[in-house]
Amino acid sequence: MTQKQVARVTIDVDDEGYMTNHAQWNRDVAAALAKEQGIELADAHWKVLDFIDKDFKERSVVPGMRRMNKIGGIPTKDLYSLFPDGPIKKAAKIAGYPKPVSCV
Amino acid sequence: MKKLLILGAGTAGTMMANRLRKKLSADQWTIAIVDQYPKHYYQPGFLFMPFGIYSEKDVIKPKRKFIPLGVEYIEAEINRIEAERNRVLLRSGEQLDYDLLIIATGVKTAPDQTEGLLGSDWRKRVFDFYTFEGASALHNALRDWNGGRLVVHVSEMPIKCPVAPLEFAFLADWWLTKRGLRNTAEIVYVTPLSGAFTKPIASKVLGHLLDKKRIKVVTDFNIGRVDNEQHKIVSWDDKEVDYDLLVTVPTNMGDAAIERSGLGDELNLVATHRRTLQSKQHQNIFVLGDATDLPSSKAGSVAHFQSGGLAENILHYVNGEPLEPQFDGHANCFIESGYGKAFLLDFNYDLQPVPGKYPLPFIGPFTLLRETRLNHLGKMAFKWVYWNLLLKSVPTPGIAHQMSCVGKNIPVEALQAA
Numbered sequence: 001m002t003q004k005q006v007a008r009v010t011i012d013v014d015d016e017g018y019m020t021n022h023a024q025w026n027r028d029v030a031a032a033l034a035k036e037q038g039i040e041l042a043d044a045h046w047k048v049l050d051f052i053d054k055d056f057k058e059r060s061v062v063p064g065m066r067r068m069n070k071i072g073g074i075p076t077k078d079l080y081s082l083f084p085d086g087p088i089k090k091a092a093k094i095a096g097y098p099k100p101v102s103c104v
Numbered sequence: 105m106k107k108l109l110i111l112g113a114g115t116a117g118t119m120m121a122n123r124l125r126k127k128l129s130a131d132q133w134t135i136a137i138v139d140q141y142p143k144h145y146y147q148p149g150f151l152f153m154p155f156g157i158y159s160e161k162d163v164i165k166p167k168r169k170f171i172p173l174g175v176e177y178i179e180a181e182i183n184r185i186e187a188e189r190n191r192v193l194l195r196s197g198e199q200l201d202y203d204l205l206i207i208a209t210g211v212k213t214a215p216d217q218t219e220g221l222l223g224s225d226w227r228k229r230v231f232d233f234y235t236f237e238g239a240s241a242l243h244n245a246l247r248d249w250n251g252g253r254l255v256v257h258v259s260e261m262p263i264k265c266p267v268a269p270l271e272f273a274f275l276a277d278w279w280l281t282k283r284g285l286r287n288t289a290e291i292v293y294v295t296p297l298s299g300a301f302t303k304p305i306a307s308k309v310l311g312h313l314l315d316k317k318r319i320k321v322v323t324d325f326n327i328g329r330v331d332n333e334q335h336k337i338v339s340w341d342d343k344e345v346d347y348d349l350l351v352t353v354p355t356n357m358g359d360a361a362i363e364r365s366g367l368g369d370e371l372n373l374v375a376t377h378r379r380t381l382q383s384k385q386h387q388n389i390f391v392l393g394d395a396t397d398l399p400s401s402k403a404g405s406v407a408h409f410q411s412g413g414l415a416e417n418i419l420h421y422v423n424g425e426p427l428e429p430q431f432d433g434h435a436n437c438f439i440e441s442g443y444g445k446a447f448l449l450d451f452n453y454d455l456q457p458v459p460g461k462y463p464l465p466f467i468g469p470f471t472l473l474r475e476t477r478l479n480h481l482g483k484m485a486f487k488w489v490y491w492n493l494l495l496k497s498v499p500t501p502g503i504a505h506q507m508s509c510v511g512k513n514i515p516v517e518a519l520q521a522a
Contacts, residue, residue, distance in 0.1 A: 084341070099298060103449070
Protein backbone atom coordinates (compact mmCIF):
# COMPACT_ATOMS: atom_id res chain seq x y z
CA MET A 1 0.00 0.00 0.00
CA THR A 2 1.41 3.37 -0.98
CA GLN A 3 0.15 6.92 -0.91
CA LYS A 4 0.43 9.55 -3.53
CA GLN A 5 -0.45 13.17 -3.99
CA VAL A 6 -2.81 14.10 -6.84
CA ALA A 7 -4.85 17.27 -7.29
CA ARG A 8 -3.87 18.39 -3.76
CA VAL A 9 -5.34 15.19 -2.27
CA THR A 10 -3.43 12.30 -0.70
CA ILE A 11 -4.77 9.01 -2.02
CA ASP A 12 -4.04 5.40 -1.08
CA VAL A 13 -3.19 3.23 -4.06
CA ASP A 14 -2.21 -0.38 -4.62
CA ASP A 15 0.94 -1.54 -6.44
CA GLU A 16 -0.64 -0.77 -9.80
CA GLY A 17 -1.97 2.65 -8.89
CA TYR A 18 -5.62 1.71 -8.33
CA MET A 19 -7.22 3.63 -5.48
CA THR A 20 -8.02 1.55 -2.42
CA ASN A 21 -10.15 4.10 -0.57
CA HIS A 22 -12.90 5.52 -2.72
CA ALA A 23 -13.73 8.15 -0.08
CA GLN A 24 -10.58 10.00 -1.19
CA TRP A 25 -11.81 10.27 -4.78
CA ASN A 26 -13.28 13.40 -6.34
CA ARG A 27 -13.63 14.78 -9.84
CA ASP A 28 -10.32 16.64 -9.68
CA VAL A 29 -8.57 13.45 -8.62
CA ALA A 30 -10.19 11.73 -11.61
CA ALA A 31 -8.95 14.43 -13.97
CA ALA A 32 -5.42 14.08 -12.57
CA LEU A 33 -5.46 10.26 -12.80
CA ALA A 34 -6.72 10.55 -16.38
CA LYS A 35 -3.92 12.94 -17.29
CA GLU A 36 -1.37 10.38 -16.02
CA GLN A 37 -2.76 8.07 -18.73
CA GLY A 38 -2.71 10.78 -21.35
CA ILE A 39 -6.46 11.32 -21.29
CA GLU A 40 -8.14 14.73 -21.07
CA LEU A 41 -11.58 14.11 -19.57
CA ALA A 42 -14.56 15.37 -21.60
CA ASP A 43 -18.32 14.82 -21.21
CA ALA A 44 -18.17 11.53 -23.10
CA HIS A 45 -15.60 10.21 -20.60
CA TRP A 46 -17.73 11.36 -17.70
CA LYS A 47 -20.71 9.43 -19.02
CA VAL A 48 -18.61 6.27 -18.65
CA LEU A 49 -17.15 7.22 -15.27
CA ASP A 50 -20.53 8.19 -13.84
CA PHE A 51 -22.02 4.90 -14.98
CA ILE A 52 -19.19 2.93 -13.34
CA ASP A 53 -19.68 4.94 -10.14
CA LYS A 54 -23.43 4.36 -10.01
CA ASP A 55 -23.11 0.69 -10.91
CA PHE A 56 -20.31 -0.05 -8.45
CA LYS A 57 -22.31 1.50 -5.62
CA GLU A 58 -25.19 -0.83 -6.45
CA ARG A 59 -23.30 -4.07 -7.14
CA SER A 60 -19.76 -3.71 -5.75
CA VAL A 61 -18.29 -4.70 -9.11
CA VAL A 62 -16.86 -2.69 -11.98
CA PRO A 63 -19.22 -3.33 -14.91
CA GLY A 64 -17.92 -5.35 -17.86
CA MET A 65 -18.06 -4.44 -21.51
CA ARG A 66 -21.47 -6.03 -22.12
CA ARG A 67 -22.99 -4.19 -19.16
CA MET A 68 -21.48 -0.90 -20.34
CA ASN A 69 -23.15 -1.48 -23.72
CA LYS A 70 -26.53 -2.81 -22.67
CA ILE A 71 -27.21 -1.01 -19.41
CA GLY A 72 -24.91 2.02 -19.70
CA GLY A 73 -25.74 2.58 -23.38
CA ILE A 74 -22.06 3.05 -24.29
CA PRO A 75 -20.94 1.21 -27.46
CA THR A 76 -17.70 -0.80 -27.32
CA LYS A 77 -16.13 1.24 -30.13
CA ASP A 78 -16.67 4.42 -28.09
CA LEU A 79 -15.09 2.83 -25.02
CA TYR A 80 -11.99 2.02 -27.03
CA SER A 81 -11.73 5.50 -28.51
CA LEU A 82 -12.23 7.16 -25.09
CA PHE A 83 -9.97 4.84 -23.09
CA PRO A 84 -7.63 3.15 -25.59
CA ASP A 85 -6.07 -0.32 -25.06
CA GLY A 86 -7.82 -1.55 -21.92
CA PRO A 87 -10.96 0.59 -21.59
CA ILE A 88 -12.49 -1.10 -18.57
CA LYS A 89 -9.38 -1.14 -16.43
CA LYS A 90 -8.38 2.39 -17.44
CA ALA A 91 -11.83 3.78 -16.74
CA ALA A 92 -11.99 1.88 -13.44
CA LYS A 93 -8.66 3.37 -12.37
CA ILE A 94 -9.78 6.91 -13.19
CA ALA A 95 -13.15 6.35 -11.50
CA GLY A 96 -11.30 5.37 -8.31
CA TYR A 97 -12.35 1.73 -8.31
CA PRO A 98 -10.41 -1.55 -8.31
CA LYS A 99 -9.14 -3.33 -11.37
CA PRO A 100 -11.59 -5.93 -12.71
CA VAL A 101 -10.36 -9.27 -11.41
CA SER A 102 -11.02 -12.95 -11.38
CA CYS A 103 -10.94 -15.09 -8.23
CA VAL A 104 -7.23 -15.79 -8.44
CA MET B 105 -50.27 -26.67 2.65
CA LYS B 106 -47.63 -24.17 1.61
CA LYS B 107 -45.60 -24.64 -1.51
CA LEU B 108 -41.86 -24.33 -2.00
CA LEU B 109 -40.78 -24.42 -5.62
CA ILE B 110 -37.17 -24.85 -6.71
CA LEU B 111 -36.20 -24.00 -10.28
CA GLY B 112 -33.21 -26.01 -11.47
CA ALA B 113 -32.05 -29.44 -10.31
CA GLY B 114 -28.34 -28.86 -10.82
CA THR B 115 -25.80 -28.65 -8.01
CA ALA B 116 -27.44 -25.75 -6.16
CA GLY B 117 -31.10 -26.73 -6.56
CA THR B 118 -30.47 -30.37 -5.66
CA MET B 119 -28.62 -29.40 -2.48
CA MET B 120 -31.46 -27.09 -1.45
CA ALA B 121 -34.05 -29.82 -2.05
CA ASN B 122 -32.08 -32.17 0.18
CA ARG B 123 -31.47 -29.63 2.92
CA LEU B 124 -34.99 -28.23 3.04
CA ARG B 125 -36.84 -31.53 2.88
CA LYS B 126 -35.10 -32.37 6.16
CA LYS B 127 -35.87 -28.98 7.71
CA LEU B 128 -39.38 -28.09 6.53
CA SER B 129 -42.28 -29.98 8.07
CA ALA B 130 -43.89 -32.34 5.56
CA ASP B 131 -47.27 -31.50 7.12
CA GLN B 132 -46.91 -27.85 6.26
CA TRP B 133 -44.77 -27.63 3.14
CA THR B 134 -44.75 -29.40 -0.20
CA ILE B 135 -41.54 -29.12 -2.18
CA ALA B 136 -41.29 -29.42 -5.95
CA ILE B 137 -38.27 -29.04 -8.20
CA VAL B 138 -38.39 -28.27 -11.92
CA ASP B 139 -35.73 -29.01 -14.51
CA GLN B 140 -35.97 -29.65 -18.22
CA TYR B 141 -32.79 -31.75 -18.56
CA PRO B 142 -32.67 -35.33 -17.24
CA LYS B 143 -28.88 -35.62 -16.86
CA HIS B 144 -26.86 -34.31 -13.95
CA TYR B 145 -23.35 -33.44 -15.09
CA TYR B 146 -20.37 -33.39 -12.76
CA GLN B 147 -19.08 -30.25 -14.43
CA PRO B 148 -15.62 -30.16 -12.79
CA GLY B 149 -15.00 -33.44 -14.63
CA PHE B 150 -15.31 -31.79 -18.05
CA LEU B 151 -11.77 -30.45 -17.59
CA PHE B 152 -10.38 -33.99 -17.57
CA MET B 153 -12.38 -35.38 -20.50
CA PRO B 154 -10.33 -33.86 -23.35
CA PHE B 155 -7.25 -35.65 -21.95
CA GLY B 156 -9.03 -38.99 -21.60
CA ILE B 157 -8.73 -38.95 -17.78
CA TYR B 158 -12.51 -38.98 -17.30
CA SER B 159 -15.18 -40.31 -19.61
CA GLU B 160 -18.97 -40.29 -19.76
CA LYS B 161 -19.43 -42.65 -16.81
CA ASP B 162 -17.55 -40.29 -14.49
CA VAL B 163 -19.54 -37.20 -15.25
CA ILE B 164 -23.17 -38.20 -15.90
CA LYS B 165 -25.86 -39.53 -13.59
CA PRO B 166 -29.64 -39.08 -13.69
CA LYS B 167 -30.85 -35.95 -11.90
CA ARG B 168 -33.76 -37.78 -10.28
CA LYS B 169 -31.39 -40.04 -8.38
CA PHE B 170 -30.33 -37.12 -6.16
CA ILE B 171 -33.78 -35.73 -5.37
CA PRO B 172 -34.98 -36.95 -1.96
CA LEU B 173 -38.26 -38.67 -1.20
CA GLY B 174 -40.94 -36.15 -0.45
CA VAL B 175 -39.86 -33.78 -3.21
CA GLU B 176 -41.83 -33.82 -6.44
CA TYR B 177 -39.58 -33.87 -9.49
CA ILE B 178 -41.06 -32.14 -12.51
CA GLU B 179 -39.19 -32.62 -15.77
CA ALA B 180 -40.36 -29.64 -17.80
CA GLU B 181 -39.17 -26.46 -19.45
CA ILE B 182 -39.89 -23.22 -17.67
CA ASN B 183 -41.57 -20.56 -19.73
CA ARG B 184 -41.44 -17.74 -17.21
CA ILE B 185 -41.79 -16.72 -13.61
CA GLU B 186 -44.71 -14.42 -12.87
CA ALA B 187 -43.34 -13.06 -9.62
CA GLU B 188 -46.20 -10.59 -9.06
CA ARG B 189 -48.63 -13.52 -9.08
CA ASN B 190 -46.41 -16.01 -7.25
CA ARG B 191 -46.49 -18.53 -10.01
CA VAL B 192 -44.32 -20.19 -12.66
CA LEU B 193 -45.59 -20.98 -16.12
CA LEU B 194 -44.21 -24.05 -17.87
CA ARG B 195 -43.80 -24.42 -21.64
CA SER B 196 -46.56 -27.01 -21.56
CA GLY B 197 -48.96 -24.31 -20.39
CA GLU B 198 -49.18 -25.79 -16.93
CA GLN B 199 -48.82 -23.35 -14.04
CA LEU B 200 -47.19 -23.92 -10.68
CA ASP B 201 -48.14 -21.68 -7.76
CA TYR B 202 -45.68 -21.08 -4.95
CA ASP B 203 -45.38 -19.41 -1.57
CA LEU B 204 -41.61 -19.48 -1.71
CA LEU B 205 -39.42 -19.73 -4.79
CA ILE B 206 -35.75 -20.70 -5.06
CA ILE B 207 -34.05 -19.86 -8.33
CA ALA B 208 -31.12 -22.17 -9.09
CA THR B 209 -31.18 -22.13 -12.87
CA GLY B 210 -27.42 -21.63 -13.24
CA VAL B 211 -25.56 -20.35 -16.25
CA LYS B 212 -24.59 -22.00 -19.52
CA THR B 213 -22.34 -21.23 -22.43
CA ALA B 214 -23.73 -18.96 -25.14
CA PRO B 215 -21.39 -19.29 -28.14
CA ASP B 216 -23.92 -17.42 -30.28
CA GLN B 217 -22.97 -14.23 -28.42
CA THR B 218 -19.65 -13.99 -30.29
CA GLU B 219 -19.67 -13.28 -34.01
CA GLY B 220 -18.27 -16.19 -35.99
CA LEU B 221 -17.79 -18.52 -33.05
CA LEU B 222 -20.34 -20.97 -34.45
CA GLY B 223 -18.80 -20.66 -37.95
CA SER B 224 -17.14 -23.30 -40.14
CA ASP B 225 -14.33 -23.96 -37.63
CA TRP B 226 -16.75 -24.81 -34.78
CA ARG B 227 -16.03 -28.28 -33.46
CA LYS B 228 -13.36 -28.67 -36.17
CA ARG B 229 -10.67 -26.28 -34.98
CA VAL B 230 -12.73 -24.39 -32.41
CA PHE B 231 -13.92 -26.15 -29.25
CA ASP B 232 -15.25 -25.51 -25.80
CA PHE B 233 -14.88 -27.84 -22.83
CA TYR B 234 -17.69 -26.38 -20.69
CA THR B 235 -20.27 -28.75 -22.16
CA PHE B 236 -20.29 -32.53 -22.29
CA GLU B 237 -20.53 -32.42 -26.09
CA GLY B 238 -17.70 -29.90 -26.35
CA ALA B 239 -15.38 -31.79 -24.01
CA SER B 240 -16.07 -35.06 -25.89
CA ALA B 241 -15.45 -33.47 -29.30
CA LEU B 242 -12.25 -31.88 -28.01
CA HIS B 243 -11.04 -35.26 -26.76
CA ASN B 244 -11.33 -36.64 -30.29
CA ALA B 245 -9.66 -33.60 -31.81
CA LEU B 246 -6.73 -33.65 -29.39
CA ARG B 247 -6.12 -37.34 -30.06
CA ASP B 248 -5.54 -36.56 -33.74
CA TRP B 249 -3.64 -33.32 -33.19
CA ASN B 250 -0.03 -33.16 -34.28
CA GLY B 251 0.97 -29.86 -32.76
CA GLY B 252 0.76 -26.25 -33.86
CA ARG B 253 -0.72 -23.27 -32.08
CA LEU B 254 -3.12 -24.06 -29.25
CA VAL B 255 -5.00 -21.00 -28.07
CA VAL B 256 -6.89 -21.21 -24.76
CA HIS B 257 -9.30 -18.31 -24.59
CA VAL B 258 -11.79 -16.68 -22.22
CA SER B 259 -14.47 -14.60 -23.95
CA GLU B 260 -15.75 -12.44 -21.12
CA MET B 261 -16.22 -12.51 -17.37
CA PRO B 262 -17.89 -13.85 -15.33
CA ILE B 263 -17.47 -17.51 -16.22
CA LYS B 264 -18.10 -20.67 -14.27
CA CYS B 265 -15.05 -21.99 -12.48
CA PRO B 266 -12.78 -19.09 -13.46
CA VAL B 267 -9.57 -21.10 -13.03
CA ALA B 268 -10.66 -23.94 -15.35
CA PRO B 269 -9.19 -22.42 -18.54
CA LEU B 270 -5.82 -22.01 -16.81
CA GLU B 271 -6.00 -25.58 -15.59
CA PHE B 272 -6.76 -26.61 -19.15
CA ALA B 273 -3.60 -24.84 -20.35
CA PHE B 274 -1.52 -26.54 -17.62
CA LEU B 275 -2.93 -29.97 -18.43
CA ALA B 276 -2.42 -29.38 -22.15
CA ASP B 277 1.26 -28.60 -21.48
CA TRP B 278 1.62 -31.87 -19.58
CA TRP B 279 -0.33 -33.90 -22.12
CA LEU B 280 1.61 -32.52 -25.09
CA THR B 281 4.90 -33.15 -23.27
CA LYS B 282 3.94 -36.79 -22.61
CA ARG B 283 3.07 -37.26 -26.28
CA GLY B 284 6.35 -35.76 -27.43
CA LEU B 285 4.56 -32.87 -29.09
CA ARG B 286 5.40 -30.04 -26.73
CA ASN B 287 8.30 -28.72 -28.81
CA THR B 288 6.19 -28.51 -31.94
CA ALA B 289 3.27 -26.93 -30.09
CA GLU B 290 2.79 -23.42 -28.82
CA ILE B 291 0.32 -22.67 -26.02
CA VAL B 292 -1.20 -19.19 -25.82
CA TYR B 293 -3.58 -18.09 -23.06
CA VAL B 294 -5.85 -15.19 -24.06
CA THR B 295 -7.85 -13.30 -21.43
CA PRO B 296 -10.00 -10.16 -21.30
CA LEU B 297 -8.48 -9.40 -17.90
CA SER B 298 -5.16 -7.71 -17.25
CA GLY B 299 -3.38 -10.98 -16.47
CA ALA B 300 -3.79 -14.74 -16.15
CA PHE B 301 -3.69 -14.11 -12.40
CA THR B 302 -5.27 -10.92 -11.11
CA LYS B 303 -5.09 -11.16 -7.32
CA PRO B 304 -1.78 -9.82 -5.97
CA ILE B 305 -0.77 -12.68 -3.69
CA ALA B 306 -1.81 -15.43 -6.09
CA SER B 307 0.01 -13.58 -8.88
CA LYS B 308 3.21 -13.52 -6.86
CA VAL B 309 2.98 -17.18 -5.92
CA LEU B 310 1.62 -18.59 -9.18
CA GLY B 311 2.84 -16.13 -11.82
CA HIS B 312 6.06 -18.04 -12.55
CA LEU B 313 4.09 -21.16 -13.54
CA LEU B 314 3.23 -19.70 -16.91
CA ASP B 315 6.87 -19.07 -17.79
CA LYS B 316 7.90 -22.44 -16.44
CA LYS B 317 5.30 -24.17 -18.56
CA ARG B 318 6.09 -21.97 -21.59
CA ILE B 319 2.56 -20.61 -21.82
CA LYS B 320 2.38 -17.25 -23.56
CA VAL B 321 -0.22 -14.84 -22.21
CA VAL B 322 -2.20 -12.25 -24.17
CA THR B 323 -4.06 -9.86 -21.84
CA ASP B 324 -6.79 -7.24 -22.25
CA PHE B 325 -8.19 -9.09 -25.24
CA ASN B 326 -11.91 -8.45 -25.71
CA ILE B 327 -13.04 -10.68 -28.52
CA GLY B 328 -14.99 -9.04 -31.34
CA ARG B 329 -15.17 -11.97 -33.75
CA VAL B 330 -13.74 -15.27 -34.93
CA ASP B 331 -12.30 -15.23 -38.46
CA ASN B 332 -12.98 -18.80 -39.60
CA GLU B 333 -11.26 -18.38 -43.00
CA GLN B 334 -7.95 -17.23 -41.60
CA HIS B 335 -8.28 -19.12 -38.29
CA LYS B 336 -7.81 -16.21 -35.97
CA ILE B 337 -9.64 -14.37 -33.23
CA VAL B 338 -9.93 -10.61 -33.55
CA SER B 339 -10.47 -8.17 -30.70
CA TRP B 340 -12.60 -5.01 -30.71
CA ASP B 341 -9.44 -2.95 -31.10
CA ASP B 342 -8.23 -5.14 -33.99
CA LYS B 343 -5.63 -7.21 -32.18
CA GLU B 344 -5.34 -10.67 -33.74
CA VAL B 345 -4.36 -14.08 -32.39
CA ASP B 346 -3.91 -16.96 -34.87
CA TYR B 347 -4.90 -20.45 -33.88
CA ASP B 348 -4.54 -23.98 -35.19
CA LEU B 349 -6.71 -25.20 -32.34
CA LEU B 350 -8.86 -22.78 -30.34
CA VAL B 351 -10.22 -23.89 -26.98
CA THR B 352 -12.55 -21.12 -25.91
CA VAL B 353 -14.80 -20.46 -22.97
CA PRO B 354 -17.80 -18.77 -24.57
CA THR B 355 -19.83 -16.09 -22.80
CA ASN B 356 -21.70 -17.62 -19.83
CA MET B 357 -25.33 -16.58 -19.49
CA GLY B 358 -28.19 -17.23 -17.12
CA ASP B 359 -31.24 -19.13 -18.30
CA ALA B 360 -33.43 -17.55 -20.98
CA ALA B 361 -36.45 -18.09 -18.68
CA ILE B 362 -34.94 -15.46 -16.37
CA GLU B 363 -34.88 -12.99 -19.23
CA ARG B 364 -38.46 -13.88 -20.18
CA SER B 365 -39.45 -13.25 -16.58
CA GLY B 366 -37.91 -9.77 -16.54
CA LEU B 367 -35.73 -10.77 -13.59
CA GLY B 368 -32.30 -10.72 -15.23
CA ASP B 369 -29.51 -8.29 -16.00
CA GLU B 370 -27.54 -8.12 -19.27
CA LEU B 371 -26.37 -11.71 -18.72
CA ASN B 372 -29.75 -12.97 -17.39
CA LEU B 373 -28.38 -13.05 -13.85
CA VAL B 374 -30.77 -12.32 -10.99
CA ALA B 375 -30.24 -9.30 -8.71
CA THR B 376 -29.50 -10.86 -5.32
CA HIS B 377 -28.65 -9.55 -1.85
CA ARG B 378 -25.02 -10.52 -1.29
CA ARG B 379 -25.29 -11.77 2.31
CA THR B 380 -28.83 -13.21 2.55
CA LEU B 381 -29.35 -14.43 -1.06
CA GLN B 382 -32.83 -12.92 -1.10
CA SER B 383 -33.91 -11.52 -4.46
CA LYS B 384 -33.60 -7.73 -4.56
CA GLN B 385 -37.00 -7.49 -6.24
CA HIS B 386 -39.19 -10.03 -4.43
CA GLN B 387 -39.04 -11.04 -0.78
CA ASN B 388 -40.37 -14.55 -1.34
CA ILE B 389 -37.71 -15.38 -3.94
CA PHE B 390 -34.21 -16.57 -3.02
CA VAL B 391 -31.40 -17.19 -5.47
CA LEU B 392 -28.25 -19.30 -5.24
CA GLY B 393 -25.52 -20.88 -7.30
CA ASP B 394 -24.47 -19.51 -10.67
CA ALA B 395 -27.84 -17.78 -11.26
CA THR B 396 -27.05 -14.82 -8.97
CA ASP B 397 -25.44 -11.55 -10.03
CA LEU B 398 -23.10 -11.69 -7.02
CA PRO B 399 -19.35 -11.12 -7.36
CA SER B 400 -18.65 -14.49 -5.69
CA SER B 401 -17.19 -17.15 -7.97
CA LYS B 402 -19.52 -19.24 -10.07
CA ALA B 403 -18.57 -22.66 -8.74
CA GLY B 404 -20.06 -25.71 -7.07
CA SER B 405 -18.17 -25.00 -3.86
CA VAL B 406 -19.86 -21.60 -3.67
CA ALA B 407 -23.29 -23.16 -4.17
CA HIS B 408 -22.43 -25.60 -1.40
CA PHE B 409 -21.34 -22.87 1.01
CA GLN B 410 -24.40 -20.80 0.10
CA SER B 411 -26.81 -23.67 0.59
CA GLY B 412 -26.12 -24.16 4.31
CA GLY B 413 -26.78 -20.56 5.25
CA LEU B 414 -29.65 -20.20 2.83
CA ALA B 415 -31.47 -23.16 4.37
CA GLU B 416 -31.24 -21.41 7.74
CA ASN B 417 -32.41 -18.12 6.29
CA ILE B 418 -35.36 -19.80 4.64
CA LEU B 419 -36.39 -21.17 8.02
CA HIS B 420 -36.11 -17.64 9.42
CA TYR B 421 -38.21 -16.36 6.56
CA VAL B 422 -41.01 -18.91 6.98
CA ASN B 423 -41.03 -18.26 10.73
CA GLY B 424 -41.29 -14.51 10.15
CA GLU B 425 -37.86 -13.86 11.69
CA PRO B 426 -35.24 -11.44 10.34
CA LEU B 427 -32.71 -12.86 7.86
CA GLU B 428 -29.08 -13.25 8.85
CA PRO B 429 -26.00 -12.25 6.82
CA GLN B 430 -25.05 -15.89 6.26
CA PHE B 431 -23.04 -15.80 3.07
CA ASP B 432 -19.55 -14.30 3.10
CA GLY B 433 -18.57 -15.06 -0.51
CA HIS B 434 -16.72 -18.21 0.57
CA ALA B 435 -15.28 -20.30 -2.25
CA ASN B 436 -12.62 -22.88 -2.58
CA CYS B 437 -11.16 -24.65 -5.52
CA PHE B 438 -8.36 -26.89 -6.60
CA ILE B 439 -6.16 -25.74 -9.46
CA GLU B 440 -4.90 -28.75 -11.32
CA SER B 441 -1.41 -27.94 -12.58
CA GLY B 442 -0.41 -31.13 -14.39
CA TYR B 443 2.14 -33.84 -13.53
CA GLY B 444 -0.16 -35.16 -10.77
CA LYS B 445 -0.07 -31.97 -8.75
CA ALA B 446 -2.51 -29.25 -7.80
CA PHE B 447 -2.96 -26.05 -5.85
CA LEU B 448 -5.80 -25.26 -3.48
CA LEU B 449 -7.43 -21.88 -2.90
CA ASP B 450 -9.81 -20.79 -0.13
CA PHE B 451 -11.16 -17.23 -0.13
CA ASN B 452 -14.23 -15.02 0.27
CA TYR B 453 -15.59 -11.54 -0.56
CA ASP B 454 -13.01 -9.85 1.66
CA LEU B 455 -9.95 -12.08 1.66
CA GLN B 456 -8.08 -12.99 -1.51
CA PRO B 457 -6.41 -16.44 -1.78
CA VAL B 458 -3.48 -16.68 0.67
CA PRO B 459 -1.13 -19.47 1.83
CA GLY B 460 -2.05 -21.75 4.77
CA LYS B 461 -3.68 -25.10 5.55
CA TYR B 462 -7.20 -26.38 4.84
CA PRO B 463 -9.69 -27.42 6.13
CA LEU B 464 -8.07 -27.97 9.54
CA PRO B 465 -5.96 -25.01 10.68
CA PHE B 466 -2.21 -25.83 10.73
CA ILE B 467 -2.92 -29.50 9.96
CA GLY B 468 -4.57 -29.48 6.55
CA PRO B 469 -4.16 -32.04 5.14
CA PHE B 470 -4.35 -29.71 2.15
CA THR B 471 -1.93 -26.84 1.60
CA LEU B 472 -3.31 -23.55 0.35
CA LEU B 473 -1.65 -21.79 -2.56
CA ARG B 474 1.10 -24.38 -2.93
CA GLU B 475 1.56 -27.11 -5.49
CA THR B 476 1.31 -30.55 -3.87
CA ARG B 477 0.48 -34.11 -4.85
CA LEU B 478 -2.01 -34.33 -2.01
CA ASN B 479 -4.00 -31.40 -3.40
CA HIS B 480 -4.22 -33.32 -6.68
CA LEU B 481 -5.46 -36.43 -4.87
CA GLY B 482 -8.01 -34.19 -3.16
CA LYS B 483 -9.22 -32.94 -6.50
CA MET B 484 -9.60 -36.48 -7.84
CA ALA B 485 -11.32 -37.67 -4.64
CA PHE B 486 -13.71 -34.76 -4.89
CA LYS B 487 -15.70 -36.55 -7.59
CA TRP B 488 -16.76 -39.17 -5.03
CA VAL B 489 -17.47 -36.49 -2.42
CA TYR B 490 -19.62 -34.61 -4.92
CA TRP B 491 -21.78 -37.54 -6.00
CA ASN B 492 -22.07 -39.15 -2.58
CA LEU B 493 -22.03 -36.34 -0.01
CA LEU B 494 -22.40 -32.85 -1.42
CA LEU B 495 -25.44 -33.26 -3.64
CA LYS B 496 -27.31 -35.05 -0.90
CA SER B 497 -26.08 -32.48 1.63
CA VAL B 498 -24.64 -35.09 3.93
CA PRO B 499 -22.83 -33.13 6.68
CA THR B 500 -19.09 -32.68 6.02
CA PRO B 501 -17.45 -32.11 9.42
CA GLY B 502 -14.68 -29.53 9.55
CA ILE B 503 -15.85 -27.73 6.42
CA ALA B 504 -17.72 -24.63 7.52
CA HIS B 505 -19.86 -22.62 5.12
CA GLN B 506 -18.26 -19.38 6.27
CA MET B 507 -14.56 -18.98 5.61
CA SER B 508 -12.12 -19.33 8.50
CA CYS B 509 -9.02 -17.14 8.81
CA VAL B 510 -7.44 -19.55 11.30
CA GLY B 511 -4.56 -21.48 9.75
CA LYS B 512 -4.07 -18.92 7.02
CA ASN B 513 -0.92 -16.81 6.66
CA ILE B 514 -2.51 -13.48 5.96
CA PRO B 515 -0.19 -10.68 4.82
CA VAL B 516 -1.29 -7.22 5.97
CA GLU B 517 -2.17 -6.05 2.51
CA ALA B 518 -4.32 -9.09 1.73
CA LEU B 519 -7.52 -7.97 3.39
CA GLN B 520 -7.59 -4.47 1.96
CA ALA B 521 -6.50 -5.50 -1.50
CA ALA B 522 -8.94 -8.37 -1.89
